[in-house]
Amino acid sequence: MRPFDDIDRLAAWPALDKVAAPARDLVNKLLTNRKVADVLHGVPIGHPLHPALVQLTLGSFVSASLLDALPGTRRSAGTLVGVGLVSALPTIAAGWADYSQAHEEQQRVGIVHAASSATMVSGYAVSLVQRLRGRSGRARLWGWGALAVGSAGAVLGGHMSYHQALGANHAEGxxxxxxxxxxxxxxxxxxxxxxxxxxxxxxxxxxxxxxxxxxxxxxxxxxxxxxxxxxxxxxxxxxxxxxxxxxxxxxxxxxxxxxxxxxxxxxxxxxxxxxxxxxxxxxxxxxxxxxxx
Missing domain, CATH: 2.102.10.10 (Rieske [2Fe-2S] iron-sulphur domain)
Incomplete structure (x- = not known):
């Protein structure tokens, strides 16, 4: 069995439509401004915006968790967690914009990807609170746990981009x-x-x-x-x-x-x-x- 066969099964699981379809409809109901939607999709830069923003968000979280494993880097790690949380807002918005125009199989994987990403962001938010309270040990544990969940979500995001071709240029050939x-x-x-x-x-x-x-x-x-x-x-x-x-x-x-x-x-x-x-x-x-x- 190939490692990603389970993700293909996820894409073919219609039970997820009970969550994925209402989520899509809600985004389309909220995202009615065409200019805002174009920016979130990445039309002005000629490239999907979400993958570019992910580099900043996920990169900040990964870097923070790596610094947490080293002595004397508590302040730097906390700063990076803050950067990741701030950049997560436009990253999430761009992701939902792309999700709203995806086909059903992409949305099924996408809703699980969104759930894992939300869990990661929430975990790092708790981690930041623990840092501000001076509880470094708990902060590191929350961050590492959030990164584990987020890494699984990142795999789903890569699958959507490269296997399901969400955001790819279908006219390249x-x-x-x-x-x-x-x-x-x-x-x-x-x-x-x-x-x-x-x-x-x-x-x-x-x-x-x-x-x-x-x-x-x-x-x-x-x-x-x-x-x-x-x-x-x-x-x-x-x-x-x-x-x-x-x-x-x-x-x-x-x-x-x-x-x-x-x-x-x-x-x-x-x-x-x-x-x-x-x-x-x-x-x-x-x-x-x-x-x-």
Missing amino acids: YPHIGPEDWTDVGTLDELPEGAPTRRVVGDVGIVLVRRGQEIRALGERCSHASAPLSDGELTVEDGQECLVCPWHASVFRLDDGKVVHGPATAPAPTFPTRVRDGRVELRVATWPGVPAS
């Missing part, structure tokens, strides 16, 4: 598997005006949007969770035409694939297009987020 040469995708007349249209080039799905003689082309799969963007709707954001993901409402700019709103953080791959003799051609020529030319 397009520049590697798309056509390098100009490739015919049909006649211009076949494309409806102003409506997302799906085409397949080799093994690559493309979504095309026609505006007169101009064609915009993006990778069809949303970078957040592989939703088919060809099923999405067009909208206008800040004067720019955009495509809205049909699953989680991420918004991508048609001109360059840039993420306007999350939960997606990675841009959609763009494809240069041209019309020759009434036929539309495209190719991969840029990395996602770089305007096609």
